[in-house]
Amino acid sequence: MTAPIRDGRAGAATRQAGWSATPHHLGVVGVGVALAVAAVLGHRMDLLVVATPLLVVAVLGALGRPERPSRLRTAVRSDRLREGSTTTVTVDVEHDPRAEVLGVDLAPSDRLRPAVPHGATSTLLDGARHHGEHLVSPTVWGRHSVVRGEVRLSSAWAAHSSRFRAGEGHRLLALPSPERLPLRSDQLRPAQQLGRHLSRRAGEGSEFAEIRPFRPGDRVRRIHWPTSVRTGSLHVRTMSAEQDAQVMLLVDVLSDIPHADPGAPSSVEAAVQAAAHVAGHFSAAGDRVGLRVLGDATILPVAAGTGGRHLQRLLGALATVDPASDRQPDVQQLSLGLTPGSLLLALTPLTSRVVVDAVVALSRRGLDVACIDVTPTATTTDEDVEAVAWRLLTLERLRTADLLEREGIPVVAWQDASSVEELLRRLQARRERARA
Structure with missing residues (x-):
């Protein structure tokens, strides 16, 4: 007991x-006593010879019983x-x-x-x-x-x-173990005193952002005269606010799609692993990173922050993800703490219309939005019905990805660091097209 x-x-x-006595000991006692009784009743010395060592072991075991x-x-x-x-x-x-x-x-x-x-x-x-x-x-x-x-x-x-x-x-x-993503593009790593990635919010800073047409309220000292003379209209220089860029991770765990290989990560496991890697990379670069989890009501939103302790908070929240525990997330909460110029990375298998609509709405509000597709490359398709369902799901995901691309939201499949690098390159190209 x-x-x-x-x-x-x-x-x-x-x-x-x-x-308590073990079954082994009880068996030795039972067999020894039975053989001894049979030897006495049947006058069988051979049985007594066999029973004697068993009885000796039984007695020694009983005498050695711990108290x-x-x-x-x-x-x-x-x-x-x-x-x-x-x-x-x-x-x-x-x-x-x-x-x-x-x-x-x-x-x-x-x-x-x-x-x-x-x-x-x-x-x-x-x-x-x-x-x-x-x-x-x-x-x-x-x-x-x-x-x-x-x-x-x-x-x-x-x-x-x-x-x-x-x-x-x-x-x-x-x-989840974060790893510094070995991004090779210097264009995606501008140097800055506070963080490596500049905030895209215009403000009083020392880093040049862009030249744009003059607006009422702009300061005269910000007028860029060479451009104004060349174009015939006033243009001003804008500066990036001196704060770290804000990166918000949106992790979709509304559904969990398994992989064909039991040892390979499912969609939720891939989303958590990718989020940990991305959070570790941007935190090491000095950027402010926040977290929202859709599909798990037990995980509270983590506001954007920096530092090692904040990274531990992010990893702790990711480690306690319980897939599909909240089927009706409050999409309105996604806008909390996000300002124009923030970078929103959605890690999703692209199977939830709620998440897709929310991502599109946030992109239209002026956020830099990108999606990382965490769907496994192969799923269990032993049955014909499962194979047909997987093909239908694939077609729906391709249609969703095409919809997001038309909205200017790049979508890449998660594999390794190259996935994030490709995503940031496409966002950079989008910014340059917007400036032009």
Whole structure:
């Protein structure tokens, strides 16, 4: 019987369990007694010879029965880490000195990989205390449960055991790992004191933005006389406001499209991975990055900000995404904190009309909008019905992508850093055409 015990240390779980006879011990006792009785009643010395060692083992096992209950304490050294990194699970056991063997089974899975094969270890005990450390590594982002297997102590001759059965274990949050996107285009990396990407909001700054026709209210000192003389009408120079560019990530998790390969990321996993990479890149460049998640009501909008702590907030929000938990998102909330000139990157499988309409509406408000298509390149099509459904979905997505392109919203499929580079190049070309 296992009973929980309060523990004053955060992140630790302590339980207590008594000792009980193992099926192995009960079997030895039963077979030994049966053979001994048969030997006496049947006057069979051969049966008595066979029964004697079994009875000796049974007696030794009974005499070595531990009396003191076992106490198990498990803890995770770090319950918040990035995918692919390693954390330590500590196992501390207080036990009767007559306990001889400790077995630990971490119950590994495809999403949580232990350092030892199969996640199981056995240790010979010495004394009344044992401290063990086991390394585990989450292979993908998200919530994980650690120490869901079994911890078992055995006495001499494996006659008695003290077992701590599988439970919920410790909760572990693996953050998606951001990577600096190795963009090669210098045109997309203007130097700036605050951030590498200039804000496109006109204002008082030191960086030149563009030359445009004079408007009522413009300052006389901003008049660009060479252009005014050449064109015959007044033109002024505008400057970029001295603040970092604002990048808003819109992650669509209204639906999750699986990949044909179980080990390959689905559309939601690809969206989270791409968002983490993009957020890490722009944060490292000094730009302000914000986050909106459509399809998960539990994740609050993350306002645009900079710095390492803000990046951790973004990654923490992405790691807790629960796909399709909110089927009716409030599209009006998408405009909060966004001003003309902001860059909106929508990471979506292009299957939701709600998201497409919202993206088009935001583009018409003067935002730089681009879409990253996170649909898997192949899906499960074992059945004819699934194959037909996938073809219909592909046609609908192509039609949606064409609609967005006609609205001036570039769409690229997510593969690697080159996808973002191509997207930014097309946005840059769009800006230059607008200035011309």
